[in-house]
Amino acid sequence: MTIQICRNIDEIRSLVKDYKSDRKSIGFVPTMGFLHEGHLELVKTAKKAADFVVVSIFVNPAQFNNSEDLKKYPRDEARDIKMLEQEQITALFLPTPEMFYPKTFQTWVDTSGLTQKYEGEFRPGHFKGVTTVVSILFNLIQPDLAVFGEKDFQQLRVIEQMVEDLKFPIDIIRGKTIREVDGLAKSSRNVRLSKSAREKAKKIYAAFRDAQALYRDGFLEAEKILEEVNKKLLNLEEAKLEYLALVDENLEAVKVCKDDSRILIAIEIEGVRLIDNCTLRTV
């Protein structure tokens, strides 16, 4: 089955209309492209749960608070299409910024509570861009379910909250974080890591493993666990820790840890910003 590629709003609307009239369920995976196995796992999850799978690739300018970061964001449409062909998805939606944000655009979706801390603090306006673009995509694609990665845990929680608040009739499915062999979370941004930055970046997961081991050994105090993680990352040269926290599902800081308490981290290594998270329970 060849993928139906939609490059404009009319095309995607008419395709969705056809799917709906066939009573087919639609699974949706929004991405910013430069795909990797993390994205493909989300696609596989969607395929298992829905008749048709629609993927979107859109580097959403509204969620970048830094124009340099937007400019440097890696892109390779031809390669992405090849990867998706192998996954046998049904349709690929490739909108442009002009389509989504015409000069007359003036309506934003903004979630308040969950977006205030962590990514929201370091990337002002980021989540407003995310929730707005995801709402536009949900309205166009009208999926029955959409898959989002735990890799961006705060984003996932914000989307879950938005879907609940705005009553989108869409099931949000969580996809596990897919990692490189040495534990670094797969990310489109990883190609920007130099060799030395890549070596430093693997310390993030090593620190997570230490934290999980401490928890397994009976240490429940968040402060103690965070201290250990911090030690591992403190001496990295040309690295700037933006935040490091242990939180619950509502992103509230925890004092006494439980299985699902989650370490959240954002760190800039040699100019490349990485985010990651893990629960203390290792399954």
Ligand code: AMP
């Ligand atoms: P992005 O293209 O980075 O905007 O990500 C698109 C979707 O893929 C989001 O739901 C991300 O959370 C998810 N994602 C990104 N990296 C990974 C990963 N390593 N494992 C699983 N999901 C991921």
